[in-house]
Amino acid sequence: SGPQSDDAPYSWSIPAYHPPTQKYKMAMVCPDSDGSLHMNLVCPVDVSKQPGGSLPDIQSAEYATALMKNISQPTRRSEAHEPFFLAVGFHKPHIPLKYPKEFLDLYPIADISPPSNPHLPSGLPAVAWEPWSDVRRREDVEALNISFPYGPMPADFSLRIRQSYYAATSYMDSLVGNLLNTLNETGMANRTIVVFLGDHGWQLGEHQEWAKYSTFEVAVRVPLLVLIPGLTDACLKAGLSSTPSSNLLVELVDLFPTLSDLVGISVPPLCPHNSSNVMLCTEGLSFAPILRNSSHTCTHEQLDSQTADRWKSAVFSQYPRPSDKPQNNSDLPDLKDIEIMGYSMRTLDYRYTEWVGFDPNTFEGNWKEVHARELYLHAAGDGEENNNVAGQSQFSPLVNQLSGKLKQGWRAALPEDKERRACS
Numbered sequence: 001s002g003p004q005s006d007d008a009p010y011s012w013s014i015p016a017y018h019p020p021t022q023k024y025k026m027a028m029v030c031p032d033s034d035g036s037l038h039m040n041l042v043c044p045v046d047v048s049k050q051p052g053g054s055l056p057d058i059q060s061a062e063y064a065t066a067l068m069k070n071i072s073q074p075t076r077r078s079e080a081h082e083p084f085f086l087a088v089g090f091h092k093p094h095i096p097l098k099y100p101k102e103f104l105d106l107y108p109i110a111d112i113s114p115p116s117n118p119h120l121p122s123g124l125p126a127v128a129w130e131p132w133s134d135v136r137r138r139e140d141v142e143a144l145n146i147s148f149p150y151g152p153m154p155a156d157f158s159l160r161i162r163q164s165y166y167a168a169t170s171y172m173d174s175l176v177g178n179l180l181n182t183l184n185e186t187g188m189a190n191r192t193i194v195v196f197l198g199d200h201g202w203q204l205g206e207h208q209e210w211a212k213y214s215t216f217e218v219a220v221r222v223p224l225l226v227l228i229p230g231l232t233d234a235c236l237k238a239g240l241s242s243t244p245s246s247n248l249l250v251e252l253v254d255l256f257p258t259l260s261d262l263v264g265i266s267v268p269p270l271c272p273h274n275s276s277n278v279m280l281c282t283e284g285l286s287f288a289p290i291l292r293n294s295s296h297t298c299t300h301e302q303l304d305s306q307t308a309d310r311w312k313s314a315v316f317s318q319y320p321r322p323s324d325k326p327q328n329n330s331d332l333p334d335l336k337d338i339e340i341m342g343y344s345m346r347t348l349d350y351r352y353t354e355w356v357g358f359d360p361n362t363f364e365g366n367w368k369e370v371h372a373r374e375l376y377l378h379a380a381g382d383g384e385e386n387n388n389v390a391g392q393s394q395f396s397p398l399v400n401q402l403s404g405k406l407k408q409g410w411r412a413a414l415p416e417d418k419e420r421r422a423c424s
Contacts, residue, residue: 017060017063019054019056019057019059019060019063020052020059021050021051021052021054021055021056021059022056022091024050024051024052025056025091025096026039026096027039027051029043029045029050029051029098030042030043030045030096030098030139030140031045031046038139038140039096039138039139040096040138040139040140040141041095041096041097041135041138041140041141041161041164042097042140042160042161042164043096043097043098043099043164044098044099044100044101044103044104044164044167045098045099045100045101046100046101047100055098055099055100056091057090057091057092057171057172057175058175060088060089060090060175061088061090061175061178061179064086064088064179065178065179065182067086068086068179068182068183068186068188069182069186071084071086071186071188072186072187072188073186081191083263088179090172090175090176092168092169092171092172093165093168093169093172093202095134095135095138095211096138097161097164097165097167097168098168099164099167099168099171100171103167103168103170103171103174104163104164104167106166106167106170107163107166107167107170109159109160109163112159112162112163112166113162114155114158114159114162114205115162115204115205115206116384117206117207117384117386118152118158118205118206118207118208119207119208119386120150120207120208121207121385121386121387121388122386122387122388123374123387123388123389123390123391124207124374124388125355125371125372125373125374125388126324126325126326126372127321127323127324127325127340127342127355127371127372128214128215128342128353128355128372128374129149129150129209129214129326129330130209130211130213130214130326130330130331131148131149131150131326131327131328131330131331132151132203132209132210132211132213132331133328133329133330133331133332134211134331134332135210135211136148140157141153141157144157148326149326149327149330150208150326151208152208153205153208153210158205161204161205161210162204162205165202165204176196180194189229190229190230191229192229193226193227193228193229193259193262193263194225194226194227195224195225195226195227195255195259196223196224196225196226197222197223197224197225197252197255198222198223199222199252200212200219200220200222201217201218201219201220201221201222202218202219203216203218203219204218206218206384207385207386211331213319213330213331213332214319215317215318215319215342215344215351215353215374216385217346217351217376217383217385218385220317220344220346222252224250226291228262228291231291231292232244232291246290247348248287248290248311249311249312249313249314249315249346249347249348250287250290250315251284251315251316252284253282253283253284254284254285254286254287255284256268256282256284257282257284257285257286258284258286258287258288258291260286261286261288262288262291267282267286268280268281268282269281269282270282270283270285270411270414271283283410285311285312285414285415287311289310290311310415311415312410312413312414312415313347313348313413314345314346314347314405314410314413315345315346315410315413316343316344316345316346316406316409316410316413317344317346318341318342318343318344319341319342319344320333320338320340320341320342320358321333321338321339321340321341321342321355322337322338322339322340323339323340324340324371324372335360336360337360338358338360339357339358339360340355340356340357340358340371341355341356341357341358341365342354342355343355343356343365343406344374345402345405345406347402347405348378348379349377349378349379350375350376350377350378350379350398350402351374351375351376351378351385352373352374352375352376352390352399352402352403352405352406353373353374353375354367354370354372354373354403354406355370355371355372355373356369356370356371357369357371367407373390373391373399373403374388374390375388375389375390375395375398375399375402376388376389377389
C-alpha cells in the first residue's frame with residue numbers, strides 16, 4: 001500500500017480505522033514492581049491507567065461492533081441485506097506483549113513449559129539466523145545483557161515471555177468472541193462468512209529463536225479458520241463433535257480468490273509473468289473446492305484424499321538478509337542493504353530453502369550465487385525442523401530436485417490445468 005493510504009480508495013469504501021491509543025505502542029507504560037514505567041516486552045497492564053484509558057485492540061473491537069450494528073439496521077430499504085466485507089485487524093499478540101493484566105491469571109507460571117526444541121538446529125547456516133533485535137531493545141530484555149547474536153534467552157525469562165504471549169493471545173481471542181457475539185445478536189451470523197487468520201507466525205524460543213524474521217515453519221505458518229454457514233458447520237449440525245480440517249497446503253494469497261469464489265463474484269485471473277501493467281490479478285488459487293468438500297467429510301484424511309491430486313504441490317515464502325553473518329539489521333534490513341534473499345518452499349514432505357544473492361534494484365535473486373541451503377525432512381519425523389540435512393551427501397539428489405522445483409516457482413506448483421492458464 002502507498003504511504004498512509006491503506007490502499008484506499010481502491011480497496012475500501014470507507015477509510016480504515018486506526019485506534020488512537022496505537023500511538024503509545026512504544027511508550028513507557030509498562031509498570032515495574034516499584035511503580036516505575038518502562039518500555040518492556042512483557043507488559044501486563046491495568047487498562048484504566050493506560051493513556052487514553054484503553055488499548056488499541058479494545059478500541060478496534062468497539063469500532064467494529066458499532067459498524068456491524070449499523071450495517072444490520074439499514075436506514076433505507078435499498079440497503080437491507082446489502083453485502084458487506086469487514087476486515088478487523090488486532091495487534092496482539094504482536095510485541096510488545098501489552099494486555100489487560102487479568103489475562104495473566106489464566107496461565108500460572110508454574111504451568112508454562114519451555115519449547116520442546118530450545119536449541120540451535122544442527123547444520124543451521126549463519127545466514128538463516130535472526131538475532132531478534134526488536135526483542136532485545138525492550139528495556140526488560142536489554143537489562144538481561146544477552147549475548148549477541150545467539151543468546152540464549154535466560155530460561156526463567158523465556159517462560160515469562162511464553163506466559164505473556166499466551167495471555168495476550170487469549171485477550172485477543174476474547175475480542176474475537178465479542179465480535180462473533182455481535183454477529184449473532186444482529187441476526188447476520190447465518191449469512192456471513194467468517195475467516196480468522198494471522199499474517200505470520202512467531203518463535204517462542206524454538207531453535208533458540210524469538211520473533212518472526214526467519215523462514216522456519218514456526219515463523220511463516222499461520223492459523224487459518226473458515227466458517228461458512230450451512231457448509232463448514234455441517235458436521236456440527238449432524239451431531240458430531242469435530243469440524244473438518246485439512247493438511248493441504250494453502251497460502252494467504254489464496255484468500256482473495258477463495259472469498260471471490262464463495263460469494264459468487266468474478267474470481268480474479270492468475271497473474272501473467274509480468275503483471276506490472278495488469279490492473280487486477282492474483283497469484284493465489286481458490287481453495288473453495290476444499291471447503292465445499294467439507295460439507296460431506298468430517299475428517300481431514302477424507303477431505304485431503306479427495307482433493308490432493310487437484311491442488312498445488314508446494315507453497316512459498318521468502319525473507320531478506322543484509323549479510324551472511326547475523327548483525328544488528330539482519331531482522332529488518334532497509335531495501336538498499338539487502339544482499340541475500342532466502343527463498344523457501346514447503347511441500348507435504350519437506351521444507352527446502354536457498355539463500356541466494358539478491359539485487360535490491362531489480363528485486364531479483366541470483367540463483368547462481370548460492371550462499372546456503374536448508375533441507376528439513378518433515379515426512380521423516382523432523383516436523384520441528386531441528387536437523388538441516390542439505391549438506392549431507394546422501395540427500396544431494398533430493399536437494400537438486402527440490403532446488404529445481406523452487407526455481408520454477410509458484411506457477412509450476414499449481415495443478416496442471418491451472419498452470420496452463422497461468423502461463424498463457
